[in-house]
Amino acid sequence: MTLNTLEFLLLESWTSIRRNAIISAAAITNISAVLLVAGIFVLLTVNVERWLGVQAKKTTLTVDLAETADAAKVEAALLADQRVAKTRFVPKDENLRQLFVRQGWDLKAMKYLDNPLPDCLIVETTRPEDVPDVVEMASKIKGVTAVHYAQEVALQLLRLIRGVKLTGMVLSVILALAALAVVATTIRLTIYARRREIRIMQLVGATHWFIRLPFLVEGIMYGFASGVLSAMLLLGGYAYLDEQVERTLPFMQLAFGPEVLALLAVGTVVAGMMFGLGGSLLATREYIREV
Amino acid sequence: MVYLDNVTVVYPNGTRAVAEVTLHIERGEFAFVVGPSGSGKSTLLELIYREIRPTSGRVIVASQDVTALPSSRVPFLRRMVGVVFQDFRLLPERKVWENVGFALDVVGASRREKFRKVPVALELVGLANKSDAYPHELSAGEQQRVSIARALVNSPQVLLADEPTGNLDPEISWEIVQILADIADRGTTVIVATHDREIVDRLRRRVISISNGRIARDDRSGGGYDDA
Ligand SMILES: Nc1ncnc2c1ncn2[C@@H]1O[C@H](COP(=O)(O)OP(=O)(O)OP(=O)(O)O)[C@@H](O)[C@H]1O
Ligand SMILES: [Mg+2]
Numbered sequence: 001m002t003l004n005t006l007e008f009l010l011l012e013s014w015t016s017i018r019r020n021a022i023i024s025a026a027a028i029t030n031i032s033a034v035l036l037v038a039g040i041f042v043l044l045t046v047n048v049e050r051w052l053g054v055q056a057k058k059t060t061l062t063v064d065l066a067e068t069a070d071a072a073k074v075e076a077a078l079l080a081d082q083r084v085a086k087t088r089f090v091p092k093d094e095n096l097r098q099l100f101v102r103q104g105w106d107l108k109a110m111k112y113l114d115n116p117l118p119d120c121l122i123v124e125t126t127r128p129e130d131v132p133d134v135v136e137m138a139s140k141i142k143g144v145t146a147v148h149y150a151q152e153v154a155l156q157l158l159r160l161i162r163g164v165k166l167t168g169m170v171l172s173v174i175l176a177l178a179a180l181a182v183v184a185t186t187i188r189l190t191i192y193a194r195r196r197e198i199r200i201m202q203l204v205g206a207t208h209w210f211i212r213l214p215f216l217v218e219g220i221m222y223g224f225a226s227g228v229l230s231a232m233l234l235l236g237g238y239a240y241l242d243e244q245v246e247r248t249l250p251f252m253q254l255a256f257g258p259e260v261l262a263l264l265a266v267g268t269v270v271a272g273m274m275f276g277l278g279g280s281l282l283a284t285r286e287y288i289r290e291v
Numbered sequence: 292m293v294y295l296d297n298v299t300v301v302y303p304n305g306t307r308a309v310a311e312v313t314l315h316i317e318r319g320e321f322a323f324v325v326g327p328s329g330s331g332k333s334t335l336l337e338l339i340y341r342e343i344r345p346t347s348g349r350v351i352v353a354s355q356d357v358t359a360l361p362s363s364r365v366p367f368l369r370r371m372v373g374v375v376f377q378d379f380r381l382l383p384e385r386k387v388w389e390n391v392g393f394a395l396d397v398v399g400a401s402r403r404e405k406f407r408k409v410p411v412a413l414e415l416v417g418l419a420n421k422s423d424a425y426p427h428e429l430s431a432g433e434q435q436r437v438s439i440a441r442a443l444v445n446s447p448q449v450l451l452a453d454e455p456t457g458n459l460d461p462e463i464s465w466e467i468v469q470i471l472a473d474i475a476d477r478g479t480t481v482i483v484a485t486h487d488r489e490i491v492d493r494l495r496r497r498v499i500s501i502s503n504g505r506i507a508r509d510d511r512s513g514g515g516y517d518d519a
Contacts, residue, residue, distance in 0.1 A: 004402040200380055205369035206397035
């Protein structure tokens with residue numbers, strides 16, 4: 001390709017964009033919205049999922065014992081199960097002390113309190129996925145009043161997140177189709193505006209792809225602009241959120257380091273360009289009649 | 292250079308625009324195609340630049356069977372076959388020399404090639420002094436010359452003109468036809484579809500007369516519009 005050709009193609013694309021400034025802006029806004037929604041879903045679900053995944057990997061459960069229960073018998077019953085790795089007895093006074101420590105209360109106040117807590121057994125399962133079964137097994141043992149486990153909430157949330165993710169994916173697909181349609185419509189308008197030029201190109205012997213190329217470049221430019229715009233919004237939003245989370249939920253760390261975020265930004269821009277290219281491919285195939 | 296072998300064109304609506312035409316036009320020859328409106332002149336030219344394919348028969352241009360040409364090869368045929376229309380088809384927002392250069396831009400020519408070839412083409416049609424004007428600043432005859440320059444700038448072997456003088460005064464028409472005849476004398480095959488009786492009678496070149504898609508008369512020796 002000669003320099004003259006390159007200049008010609010870029011100039012053609014640019015003229016198009018300039019002439020249809022409003023439509024171009026609409027196209028860019030629309031693609032940006034799609035990329036933003038998709039990006040937010042990725043950031044949100046990956047982070048929450050990662051945190052919940054850590055919780056769900058925990059193999060510990062707590063078995064509350066009745067006043068009258070024989071701790072040793074319950075322990076023996078538990079250990080008889082293959083899935084249980086080990087157990088540890090925690091008397092109710094120790095439980096209360098731990099509660100005081102956790103809550104930061106004055107330990108001296110402990111002795112004025114009639115301890116409402118039960119004795120417990122801390123049970124470790126061999127594998128995290130055994131936890132729910134062991135919970136069921138343990139709760140049937142005589143002398144056990146209740147079983148708690150950290151997974152409980154995490155698993156429920158995880159199920160919820162899967163639902164959110166599915167919704168996000170479906171929504172992204174719909175929005176992606178909308179973005180393609182918007183790019184295609186925009187390019188179609190440019191094609192219409194330049195039909196005389198296209199006709200002349202065909203008559204003087206421009207190849208089909210040469211005629212399509214400026215429109216493809218135009219589409220890619222829309223996609224690129226949208227990608228940059230939404231990457232900036234995404235990263236800005238994420239940085240803000242990171243700060244908020246650090247302040248209010250110190251135990252929950254956001255999952256992404258700078259490299260991953262850079263990758264996400266590049267991914268957003270590339271995705272935008274793909275939408276732009278896809279939409280303009282569709283439009284040019286449809287509306288530039290092959291000679 | 293241009294050879295039609297028993298060519299028939301039937302449009303999808305059933306119109307038989309060209310019927311069993313066999314025709315041979317030599318390299319460097321100048322030929323008028325004349326006939327009443329709807330007789331099939333434009334259709335005949337469209338066959339040559341592969342705007343349409345014949346329903347039956349073969350069309351051969353510069354030793355290539357255009358009938359069998361795949362779509363991807365058509366642009367390369369078009370670079371050998373320049374086309375000029377009644378309505379000039381210039382780009383209004385481009386200057387004269389840009390309009391001519393456009394035909395080079397879109398076939399991937401270099402800037403150097405453009406600066407070399409555009410002035411030559413403009414010189415050929417006598418418009419060297421108007422190269423920086425916009426089309427709307429030109430007379431109709433001048434605009435038609437720009438479109439001829441554009442058709443010539445790629446040095447085609449065949450130049451087709453469909454009613455090139457349809458929008459022009461008799462005097463200007465005569466100038467345009469003379470330019471076209473000059474081009475033929477330089478070795479380009481020129482085919483002009485027209486119902487401009489005056490220019491045909493005055494130029495005295497080959498006249499192919501068609502009616503209802505058939506060749507009614509082919510006067511190779513230089514005829515008038517309706518010599519019997
Ligand atoms: N695309 C088309 N579809 C159907 N019929 C067509 C088409 N183009 C031309 N025709 C018909 O084919 C016949 C020949 O048309 P053509 O345009 O070749 O005539 P022409 O000699 O160029 O006429 P004119 O002098 O008016 O330009 C006419 O009857 C016309 O109506
Ligand atoms: Mg016609």
